[in-house]
Amino acid sequence: MTLRMEKALGQLPDVVERYAREVATLDKGLAAAREALAAWGRDAEEGDRAVIAAMANSPEPYALSCGEPVDATYPAPPFAPCTVIGSDGSSIEPDRFAAVPCYVLNTGFVVLPYGVPGEAVLDSKPVIGPEETLDEGEDDGNEGSGPAAWGVNLRRDVSEFVTGARLAVERAVNGDVVLLLDGTFFPWDLDSRTVAEHTRRDLASRLGDELELLSFSAERVSVGAYVSGTRSGDVARSLGAIAARTGPGWPASDALVFSRLLGDGERSALFRAQSGRRATVEELFPAHQQVRFFYFRSGEDVARVELPAWAASPAGVARLHAALVDQCRRCGGYPRALQEAHEQAVITMGDRAQFSRLLEGEASRQGLRAGSNGKHASKKRRAI
Amino acid sequence: MNEAPRVVAAGLRQFQCAYDGYVEAPYELGRMVAVREGSCTVLGIVVDSASGPEDPARPLQPPSGAGGRTAAEVLADNPHIRPLLTTAVTVVACGHIQGEDARATLPPMPPPLLAEVAEANPEEVAHLAQDAAFLSLLVASPACDDSVIAAAVRLAATAFGPGSYAFTVRAGKELARLLKAEPARLTSIIRGVAP
Structure with missing residues (x-):
């Protein structure tokens, strides 16, 4: 069975609404981030020092200034x-x-x-x-x-x-x-x-x-x-x-x-x-x-x-x-x-299918056969 | 200079050839072309040509800001476009040459795929077209409309040099014989042949 849209779609508005609320709460955070960026732009050394200190306790990647004012x-x-x-x-x-x-x-x-x-x-x-x-x-x-x-x-x-x-x-x-x-x-x-x-x-x-x-x-x-x-x-x-x-x-x-x-x-x-x-x-x-x-x-x-x-x-x-x-x-x-x-x-789905067939043909010509796998075979067959 | 086009689909009555890329001036309508590979030289007349994207799933869209510029300028400014285009020409067979014999009949077999398609030289044109019998295959082909036949006569006449007028008259008589039941079509073709 494919995705039952009539059952799935009812859940969609809530998900979108929740995300919209999250985005709205970001405004204050973004304003604060812009202030931090401006401060970093004013004093690159001080900003970098704070970043390097934070970096020491984290495996995450950070950014450091690189000669240009960071808020430019x-x-x-x-x-x-x-x-x-x-x-x-x-x-x-x-x-x-x-x-x-x-x-x-x-x-x-x-x-x-x-x-x-x-x-x-x-x-x-x-x-x-x-x-x-x-x-x-x-x-x-x-x-x-x-x-x-x-x-x-x-x-x-x-x-x-x-x-x-x-x-x-x-x-x-x-x-x-x-x-x-x-x-x-x-x-x-x-x-x-x-x-x-x-x-x-x-x-x-x-x-x-x-x-x-x-x-x-x-x-x-x-x-x-x-x-x-x-x-x-x-x-x-x-x-x-x-x-x-x-x-x-x-x-x-x-x-x-x-x-x-x-x-x-x-x-x-x-x-x-x-x-x-x-x-x-x-x-x-x-x-x-x-x-x-x-x-x-x-x-x-x-x-x-x-x-x-x-x-x-x-x-x-x-x-x-x-x-x-x-x-x-x-x-x-x-x-x-x-x-x-x-x-x-780009390798299209058609190209992939054709390559698979050609590979199978060449393997068969050289006396090689794929091992049997029931799940794979059933996906190909799909008969009722 | 583009390479000569090559046969990409071949039948006894008709074949298609494609250039390696887009050409602004492919073989013109009515031009006699020759495929000199295979068991005989197959001669045919260009009945159609078309240029466009190689991948039909990617239609050509005029780039923005191209207003007021020529096609050559737009292509030069957008170098990715030309390599994605192709030009193909459709040819209707009008005879073949085997050894010394030129026959205004279908070739015994289609031209080989990927064979080069060249302009027929004046000797080949004159050899096949001198009695104007080649027109019967054109008249019978649904792919040949009046303007194709008229252009074929006009262009073939140039191979006869000083005898071009005499050839045109012979061609007119052959067309009159072939189209005696279709006077309107005959008139249309003759008008197209006249200089």
């Missing part, structure tokens, strides 16, 4: 000719019911020259893995084993970055480049215990190498990892530390704080992301690769834009900011390059 807002500078590159990925996880466990990574990428030489490219690069025999027994402890430990999401994230970074370096010979990535700058699965340790180690090393190579082009290349509709709360948490307030009525998300501060196309100050937690992903990378971020408003959307420290020069940030405004203007409020990279990467 910045309009976009004019857009100048450059190549905008976007990359995004999609994947098919190993099917535990399939005769052969394997995964698919599809990395979509676009290269869009605006007023600079070079051809526009929209394409994707599919990889079926594992590309080598993975030793599932290598890791011990509580780490996962088998296909779950292959880290498909992590591989996809790294592939997105590597693809975009290489294109950026390649196109930098034609002029300025802005590289846009979808999601956070660091792949957080690098510290996921479900992914085999040697896989994480190899991918971190590969990512580190590519980051270093890209950083050599800092003068011409800007980088921004774009999180649309962000729910991060680093700045809100820091403001709570400064105002000595947390809990109900205090804004949990930075988007709430900045949605009332930023005008369309404006960005916030740059912040440093930091946490007191040990053994974090950040610790895998040197200081000049650590994440800086700002918030950017496009229409009603407040996006978090993350970039490595080496790309956070005034010129690099200005180029990125101008490109974001231009890209969002071209695509209803979201960067065109990321939208098209997504379109190139």
Whole structure:
């Protein structure tokens, strides 16, 4: 049976009303958060000290000031000719019911020259893995084993970055480049215990190498990892530390704080992301690769834009900011390059079903059959 | 310079070819084209061409702020658009050449899929069209309206050089024979042939 709407819908008004009440109570909290932001803007050192003190007792990420007044807002500078590159990925996880466990990574990428030489490219690069025999027994402890430990999401994230970074370096010979990535700058699965340790180690090393190579082009290349509709709360948490307030009525998300501060196309100050937690992903990378971020408003959307420290020069940030405004203007409020990279990467339900059939066919041709599983078979059959 | 289009759907009477991307000037209406791969050279006449998004689920929307600018300017300012577009051409078979023989009949088999589709050269046009018999397949095809046939005659005539007038007269007589029961259609085509 599908969802019985006539039974479910009656509960909806109460849920919406409850949420509306919660939002209304946030007004006071937001006003207090804005006051804390202003105080932090007046005295960055004092504000940072309060944040660092709070950080010591918490595993949560906080924001620290990064040279710009934290309560400042910045309009976009004019857009100048450059190549905008976007990359995004999609994947098919190993099917535990399939005769052969394997995964698919599809990395979509676009290269869009605006007023600079070079051809526009929209394409994707599919990889079926594992590309080598993975030793599932290598890791011990509580780490996962088998296909779950292959880290498909992590591989996809790294592939997105590597693809975009290489294109950026390649196109930098034609002029300025802005590289846009979808999601956070660091792949957080690098510290996921479900992914085999040697896989994480190899991918971190590969990512580190590519980051270093890209950083050599800092003068011409800007980088921004774009999180649309962000729910991060680093700045809100820091403001709570400064105002000595947390809990109900205090804004949990930075988007709430900045949605009332930023005008369309404006960005916030740059912040440093930091946490007191040990053994974090950040610790895998040197200081000049650590994440800086700002918030950017496009229409009603407040996006978090993350970039490595080496790309956070005034010129690099200005180029990125101008490109974001231009890209969002071209695509209803979201960067065109990321939208098209997504379109190139997406694996539809039809593609997934076809891949499954082709895999089954190839396995059968080579004399392999999937093990029997009653639940899986019944879901396929669905007969009464 | 775009590459030649390639056959993407093939039948004995009709085939479709697609360019690798969007082209502003595909083979023109009535142009004779040739597929020179396979057991024979298949010749056909362009009866239609269409350009649009490669993915029909993503309709093309004019970018905002494009007012007052030409298509070339809009495309240059929006470099993501062109790679997502494609141009396809529909061709009706009007004969084939096997060795030295040119026959104004259906080819024995369809052109191979993915074969290149080139403009027929003047020798091929003259070889097939000299007696104007190729018009019978066009007249019989529901895909060929009057303007296609008129354009095919006009363009084929250019392959005959100084003999183009004589060819046009032969074509007119052939059309009169084929369309003796449809005088209105004949008149419409002849008007389209006249310079």
